[in-house]
Amino acid sequence: MSRQLINRSEDLQRLASEGFAIRIEAGHLLVEEIPFLDENGCIRHGVFACPLDATDEATLPPRDHVMSFSGGMPHDRHGKPLAALGLTSPRCSVIGSLVFQHGFSNKLRGPRGPRSYESFYEKVITYGDIIIGEVQAIDPSATARVGALPTSDTENDPFVYPDSASARAGTVELASKFKDEIVAFIGLGGTGGYILDHVAKTPVCETRLIDGDRLYPFNTFRAPGAPHKSELQPPPYKVDYYAHRYGLIKRNIIPHAVNLTPETFYLLDRTTFAFVSIDPCPEKAAIMAELERRALPFVDSGMGLHKGSNGIGGTLRAVLSTEANRDRVRPHIPVDPGGRDPIYENNIQISDLNSLNANMAVQLWKSFRGFYADFGEPVWLYQVETRQFIREAA
Known part of the structure; x- marks a missing residue:
């Protein structure tokens, strides 16, 4: 299901074709290998996660502007927490073996005020640019475009299309009790x-x-x-x-x-x-x-x-x-x-x-x-x- 959904969705296909390591699990879009700076200026790697709004045919525009993050708190080049992300609580806590400690709340602005993300591509790129821009000040070669598309555990997903309801409610860990x-x-x-x-x-x-x-x-x-x-x-x-x-x-x-x-x-x-x-x-x-x-x-x-x-x-x-x-x-x-x-x-x-x-x-x-x-x-x-x-x- 995850590969099919990626192939059928223009925004996910674009992320994959540009080399982002994306996969779908437990109703979430996961983006791995996101480089970020820790408090000491060292480059580490984390994972984005956000509830995936989709049908069995393709993704829908994200209804949620929040992005969860696993791997540590991203910092700027001066060693301060990256305030531009808009820190908040993560929407999900655990997906598989991943633990998400941080949440980001970056709202886009249009001519008439705040606007929603038009696609998951725009959402991933927006958050990625904020974090990776600081990393590239230290190492210009740093990138999240690693050219990888890992196999997802959800190739055998019990659902025909993603369970975005559990993803949105933050109950994925509880729902997994039935798997x-x-x-x-x-x-x-x-x-x-x-x-x-x-x-x-x-x-x-x-x-x-x-x-x-x-x-x-x-x-x-x-x-x-x-x-x-x-x-x-x-x-x-x-x-x-x-x-x-x-x-x-x-x-x-x-x-x-x-x-x-x-x-x-x-x-x-x-x-x-x-x-x-x-x-x-x-x-x-x-x-x-x-x-x-x-x-x-x-x-x-x-x-x-x-x-x-x-x-x-x-x-x-x-x-x-x-x-x-x-x-x-x-x-x-x-x-x-x-x-x-x-x-x-x-x-x-x-x-x-x-x-x-x-x-x-x-x-x-x-x-x-x-x-x-x-x-x-x-x-x-x-x-x-x-x-x-x-x-x-x-």
Whole structure:
């Protein structure tokens, strides 16, 4: 992806053709081998980084004027910190093995006042000229145009286009907690579809979709997005539809148009987490047992609804099961088909509740992996009638 994006983007291609050592990682443009002077007038080398605004086709004009820097504080030829850079806090702290200690805030000025950078080429050149100009006062041969284009780790980026949202928010280090995750989706009904919508925006390295059902028009009214009617003729398997839909943003989404049974338990091989979004049934008990046998952490989600004189009521449920709490949470995961809800099974259109239930499940997962601070219980309920969340002790 990074090489393709560089080749398709005029500003990045220009940087590369002029010899700048650029690469793309974690939604950032990195420019290496930037010479600068330390406080003693010695020449050292650092790395620029800034969030990369781009589509899968090409870069967009930078919306951010801040540049982060790794390698030390640049100084002028007199040994003073280079004030012309406009010192500020770095927007990113860690990308891979690079630690960014400094941030620069240099705003361009036009005839009518401050203006934005028109391209990443202009942004890199502007900051580079400020720093390298001082270096060349000591060594006229100093340059950042080293004629190198290193291979980027993001040739196998899990995203089709850069995750500039994490880059902008400074959460790249937290998001990296998911980079080795292989997630299994057991069931892609209304709630499972919304869980996928959220997980597809994280850098998990592989997503396995396991569901043997087809997507019919009535399913779409409690699922994320809006398929064109031609996509439902004939009705596709849910896993194929979702793999295509979310394949527009995410790589390595693998569909399996089967139900999870002892004959297909091999689909769980090498997985690191599972989302279970299926109704209580005899097969669910076997699935729970297999997940526990594999020591696989998972979140089970579901809802129990009823229709009364005042409208629909009931409870949403999300339960995090790990090796540390199996015995405590197991009673909170229904497997008895006698508890099935006829209101839900008749395809009542409650996409808002499906979405909310998915949010609960995903937050439990993210908290378990350390993305969110976690002081809550592994069993989380929501009461529809009172609109209250309940963190029930397991």
